[in-house]
Amino acid sequence: MNNATPLLHVKNLHVRYTTDEGTVHAVNGVDLVMKKGETLGLVGETGAGKTTTALSILRLIPDPPGEITSGEILFDGHDLVPYSAMKMRKVRGNHISMIFQDPMTALNPVLTIGDQISEVIRLHDRLSRSEAYGKATRMLELVGIPADRMGEYPHQFSGGMKQRVVIAIALVCNPLLLIADEPTTALDVTIQAQVLELMQNLRTELGTSMMLITHDLGVVAKICDTVAIMYAGEIVEYGTLQEVYNNTRHPYTKGLFGSIPKIDVRERRLKPIPGLMPDPTHLPQGCSFHPRCPFCTDQCRHKKPENVLLYGDHFAKCYYAEDGLQ
Amino acid sequence: MKELVTVKYLKKYFSTPKGMLHAVDDVSFGIERGKTLGVVGESGCGKSTLGRVLLNLLEPTSGEVWFEGENVAAAKGKRLWELHQDMQMIFQDPYSSLNPRMSISETIAEPLQIYSVYESVRELDERVDELMDIVGLARRLYNVYPHELDGGRRQRVGIARALALNPKFIVCDEPVSALDVSIQAQIINLMQDLQEQNHLTYLFITHDLSVVRHIADDVLVMYLGQIVEQCAVEDLFLNQYHPYTKALLSAIALPRVGEQKKRIALKGEIASPINPAPGCRFAPRCMYSVEQCTVKQPQLREVAPGHFVACDFAEEIS
Numbered sequence: 069m070n071n072a073t074p075l076l077h078v079k080n081l082h083v084r085y086t087t088d089e090g091t092v093h094a095v096n097g098v099d100l101v102m103k104k105g106e107t108l109g110l111v112g113e114t115g116a117g118k119t120t121t122a123l124s125i126l127r128l129i130p131d132p133p134g135e136i137t138s139g140e141i142l143f144d145g146h147d148l149v150p151y152s153a154m155k156m157r158k159v160r161g162n163h164i165s166m167i168f169q170d171p172m173t174a175l176n177p178v179l180t181i182g183d184q185i186s187e188v189i190r191l192h193d194r195l196s197r198s199e200a201y202g203k204a205t206r207m208l209e210l211v212g213i214p215a216d217r218m219g220e221y222p223h224q225f226s227g228g229m230k231q232r233v234v235i236a237i238a239l240v241c242n243p244l245l246l247i248a249d250e251p252t253t254a255l256d257v258t259i260q261a262q263v264l265e266l267m268q269n270l271r272t273e274l275g276t277s278m279m280l281i282t283h284d285l286g287v288v289a290k291i292c293d294t295v296a297i298m299y300a301g302e303i304v305e306y307g308t309l310q311e312v313y314n315n316t317r318h319p320y321t322k323g324l325f326g327s328i329p330k331i332d333v334r335e336r337r338l339k340p341i342p343g344l345m346p347d348p349t350h351l352p353q354g355c356s357f358h359p360r361c362p363f364c365t366d367q368c369r370h371k372k373p374e375n376v377l378l379y380g381d382h383f384a385k386c387y388y389a390e391d392g393l394q
Numbered sequence: 395m396k397e398l399v400t401v402k403y404l405k406k407y408f409s410t411p412k413g414m415l416h417a418v419d420d421v422s423f424g425i426e427r428g429k430t431l432g433v434v435g436e437s438g439c440g441k442s443t444l445g446r447v448l449l450n451l452l453e454p455t456s457g458e459v460w461f462e463g464e465n466v467a468a469a470k471g472k473r474l475w476e477l478h479q480d481m482q483m484i485f486q487d488p489y490s491s492l493n494p495r496m497s498i499s500e501t502i503a504e505p506l507q508i509y510s511v512y513e514s515v516r517e518l519d520e521r522v523d524e525l526m527d528i529v530g531l532a533r534r535l536y537n538v539y540p541h542e543l544d545g546g547r548r549q550r551v552g553i554a555r556a557l558a559l560n561p562k563f564i565v566c567d568e569p570v571s572a573l574d575v576s577i578q579a580q581i582i583n584l585m586q587d588l589q590e591q592n593h594l595t596y597l598f599i600t601h602d603l604s605v606v607r608h609i610a611d612d613v614l615v616m617y618l619g620q621i622v623e624q625c626a627v628e629d630l631f632l633n634q635y636h637p638y639t640k641a642l643l644s645a646i647a648l649p650r651v652g653e654q655k656k657r658i659a660l661k662g663e664i665a666s667p668i669n670p671a672p673g674c675r676f677a678p679r680c681m682y683s684v685e686q687c688t689v690k691q692p693q694l695r696e697v698a699p700g701h702f703v704a705c706d707f708a709e710e711i712s
């Protein structure tokens with residue numbers, strides 16, 4: 069493996085879903101670079117195309133109705149888009165793991181929790197049945213579930229407990245890249261902190277890179293190195309954590325920060341971004357955020373802005389990114 | 395001070411291969427009409443079970459749930475069905491709580507049809523349109539099926555469905571966790587508006603402590619099936635007495651660079667809810683625990699006006 073090539077380089081990715089109600093333009097020209105060992109936070113509106121982007125990297129877009137229409141996904145320098153199903157299965161088994169947003173898609177309802185975790189361990193590490201079971205028990209305890217629950221079935225677990233089982237399963241594979249789709253949304257903050265630490269340890273010990281999809285800006289602040297903000301299928305702002313949080317340039321990103329309830333004061337009303345998310349079958353002309361943007365001008369309505377490069381790698385897709393918005 | 399919901403000694407046990415699992419273990423509290431009670435606690439501590447048992451969607455093992463002078467826990471069949479018109483639930487999981495074979499409009503219309511609220515199809519359609527507008531779902535999605543929707547839109551369907559019958563009381567189980575922060579803010583504003591207009595009462599389960607602070611009047615902190623701390627929401631943020639609550643608040647991830655709090659890490663083995671040992675359930679992980687804690691179960695007691703804590707050493711460690 070060459071250290072100069074980024075671990076992941078997504079170039080101009082387009083993904084759409086063809087449905088009876090029209091064509092959903094889910095991902096519209098995403099560019100992303102992840103270095104080895106880096107943790108990237110992918111944040112964005114519900115329906116912005118975060119899960120679709122992640123599934124594309126794993127080539128797990130349901131086809132039909134979904135389809136990667138163009139773009140490259142370079143993983144350690146090799147484009148995954150043309151890979152055969154068999155080759156892709158190897159990549160997924162050995163190099164890229166995903167924690168799915170919906171834990172039930174990854175869990176088998178008729179197998180006990182213990183059997184499911186040990187099964188994965190056995191496939192991966194070629195251990196004996198009892199060794200694998202022992203390791204599975206330790207993994208379960210690591211995510212905060214007592215060992216006497218190994219024999220239960222998924223439906224007997226709470227939402228957050230299922231999520232933790234899925235995390236345990238993803239971690240036993242020691243992947244190069246871990247894509248975690250909302251891994252901690254169903255977890256309380258103490259368990260969340262514990263799970264995030266577990267993931268960080270994985271990174272320091274094994275150099276695992278992680279793409280963390282979340283809308284929790286607190287979690288991002290805690291563990292991410294870089295942040296990508298997604299809106300209507302595009303990355304509208306990208307940069308280091310420090311840059312995106314303290315030198316925010318895209319009005320959508322500003323709106324996100326503005327809508328979080330404050331922990332230290334109680335406000336009477338929250339301030340969401342005005343307007344509704346765009347209809348992905350009929351995206352607006354020009355900048356897709358313009359109908360909701362307080363700074364919108366004529367040119368925003370007609371022509372899509374390009375990436376404006378700011379400090380370092382920091383960029384924002386906004387005509388006024390350089391001036392800074394007041 | 396009129397309570398709409400009063401819960402007394404409520405218990406829900408599940409039988410598992412290893413023994414009885416105490417999911418909700420002797421919980422009592424009340425919610426005044428028009429107020430919001432926030433429920434927080436460790437994942438798996440029994441919050442969703444509490445919500446379900448309150449509405450008798452799951453039959454309680456024992457205990458009472460009084461709603462407008464009637465014990466919901468004892469209601470059965472047709473009467474329970476009638477009560478559910480006034481008591482609804484927004485479910486935690488936007489994936490498995492929607493029927494995959496029903497379109498969005500059918501899903502929202504279903505409760506209205508089951509309860510024969512409208513005589514004409516036109517009125518029904520109008521109400522479905524109205525509900526879709528209220529929760530911000532585009533008309534284009536009328537005939538779409540849940541699998542075609544992202545998590546946030548699915549959750550809106552669940553909310554529209556819960557609102558359909560104009561209930562008086564709603565158990566909201568993590569209603570905004572799957573949503574991005576802007577839509578979260580929209581939905582929370584919406585729920586607060588609906589509460590003001592219709593005098594709705596909420597039991598609001600969430601992991602997000604800043605959301606609790608914003609929306610709740612009072613709050614319950616649960617640990618392994620029991621209430622460990624209960625007070626007005628402002629008091630909780632001013633002063634926590636229970637060691638678990640302290641750990642919980644210290645673990646909040648702030649959305650700011652380099653301003654993370656010093657987290658009180660919980661060590662030790664997590665006690666199992668199956669045949670729990672006597673004594674305080676938090677004791678194995680508590681840095682203050684002494685022998686007494688592992689022998690005698692602490693009772694909820696008032697340590698400051700309106701502030702209840704289940705820890706015998708609350709004052710000393712605070």
Ligand SMILES: Nc1ncnc2c1ncn2[C@@H]1O[C@H](COP(=O)(O)OP(=O)(O)OP(=O)(O)O)[C@@H](O)[C@H]1O
Pocket residue numbers: 085086087092093094112113114115116117118119120121130133134169348541542543544545546547572574
């Ligand atoms: N199987 C599908 N068929 C049709 N449309 C789909 C399908 N899966 C996703 N979509 C649509 O594609 C768009 C992007 O969805 P995606 O799930 O990637 O969003 P997301 O950013 O992950 O949102 P969330 O934060 O709510 O999970 C949405 O408009 C969604 O409705």
Ligand SMILES: Nc1ncnc2c1ncn2[C@@H]1O[C@H](COP(=O)(O)OP(=O)(O)OP(=O)(O)O)[C@@H](O)[C@H]1O
Pocket residue numbers: 223224225226227228229254255256408409410415417436437438439440441442443444486667
């Ligand atoms: N049907 C069931 N059978 C057996 N055990 C169950 C069942 N449903 C829940 N439990 C157990 O009851 C306990 C409480 O579960 P519950 O879903 O109420 O937790 P929760 O506080 O809502 O957690 P989360 O925050 O993760 O959603 C857990 O230990 C869970 O495994």
Ligand SMILES: [Mg+2]
Pocket residue numbers: 118119120169249544545
């Ligand atoms: Mg998603």
Ligand SMILES: [Mg+2]
Pocket residue numbers: 226227228441442443486567
């Ligand atoms: Mg729950």
